[in-house]
Amino acid sequence: MDALIERAAKDITSAKYVAALTGAGISVESGIPPFRGKGGVWEKIDPSYAEINRFMRDPADVWRVLIKEMKDLIDRAKPNNGHKGLAKLEEMGILKTVITQNVDGLHQMAGNTDVIEFHGSFARLQCMMCDKTCHSREVDLSEIPPRCECGGIYRPDIIFFGEIIPPETLRRSGDIASQCDVMLVVGTSAIVQPAATMPIIAKQSGAKVIEINPERTPLTGSISDYLIMGKAGEVMNGIISVISDR
Ligand code: APR
Numbered sequence: 136m137d138a139l140i141e142r143a144a145k146d147i148t149s150a151k152y153v154a155a156l157t158g159a160g161i162s163v164e165s166g167i168p169p170f171r172g173k174g175g176v177w178e179k180i181d182p183s184y185a186e187i188n189r190f191m192r193d194p195a196d197v198w199r200v201l202i203k204e205m206k207d208l209i210d211r212a213k214p215n216n217g218h219k220g221l222a223k224l225e226e227m228g229i230l231k232t233v234i235t236q237n238v239d240g241l242h243q244m245a246g247n248t249d250v251i252e253f254h255g256s257f258a259r260l261q262c263m264m265c266d267k268t269c270h271s272r273e274v275d276l277s278e279i280p281p282r283c284e285c286g287g288i289y290r291p292d293i294i295f296f297g298e299i300i301p302p303e304t305l306r307r308s309g310d311i312a313s314q315c316d317v318m319l320v321v322g323t324s325a326i327v328q329p330a331a332t333m334p335i336i337a338k339q340s341g342a343k344v345i346e347i348n349p350e351r352t353p354l355t356g357s358i359s360d361y362l363i364m365g366k367a368g369e370v371m372n373g374i375i376s377v378i379s380d381r
Pocket of ligand 1: 170323367368
């Protein structure tokens with residue numbers, strides 16, 4: 136692993152434009168479970184709870200079973216060394232943009248300023264009746280489902296399965312993927328589309344793709360140049376300390 140960390144530090148510092156694509160795995164060390172695999176959310180909760188049709192049919196049920204539980208975990212979570220490492224890379228002038236599939240806001244909390252929230256964010260709610268948006272902190276979540284003053288039910292500003300990614304989000308992410316010369320792919324199983332296409336676009340445009348994940352993914356050995364097998368926090372710490380010592 137040390138040799139790969141050295142290699143990543145070298146690739147990152149010699150790049151002109153580094154971008155990152157992150158997934159649930161980067162927040163595992165902050166106490167938020169991933170979706171897939173051991174201990175994942177989908178082991179406990181049927182993934183159909185994340186489908187827009189199910190939410191529209193019975194928002195109260197989806198709020199109770201999925202959203203409230205995830206929101207409580209997210210509200211308690213703090214950025215870990217994985218998030219902090221990416222923030223440090225931005226501070227060093229190396230990393231430009233984080234494209235994240237996470238809805239937990241931890242990259243911004245760690246200090247990254249250009250974060251594309253590919254699947255939206257739990258930080259914002261939108262009334263399904265009058266379209267008013269607000270910060271979820273301003274809403275009383277002890278009553279489920281939470282309601283706007285117009286009586287409408289609030290939905291979280293996240294992308295459910297069956298919803299499209301906002302075109303501007305998709306366009307900007309695609310542009311970044313095709314322009315970067317290194318893409319760090321951290322803590323994603325890389326199976327949910329279209330997010331998983333970003334490393335493919337990066338690779339096809341000539342970028343190096345570096346994966347950080349304790350497990351192999353469909354990108355490993357084909358799209359990614361190499362996989363640093365380990366936890367995001369530990370690996371990012373390693374990379375930052377090699378770069379700082381140079
Ligand atoms: N550090 C880095 N990676 C980790 C860690 C860790 N400490 N722990 C687990 N992982 C890896 C797993 O090996 C797995 O590859 O994180 C990945 C998590 O995969 P998923 O749970 O599938 O998360 P993600 O890729 O973000 O899912 C994409 O699916 O359900 C939807 O909308 C949801 O945005 C989510 C999307």
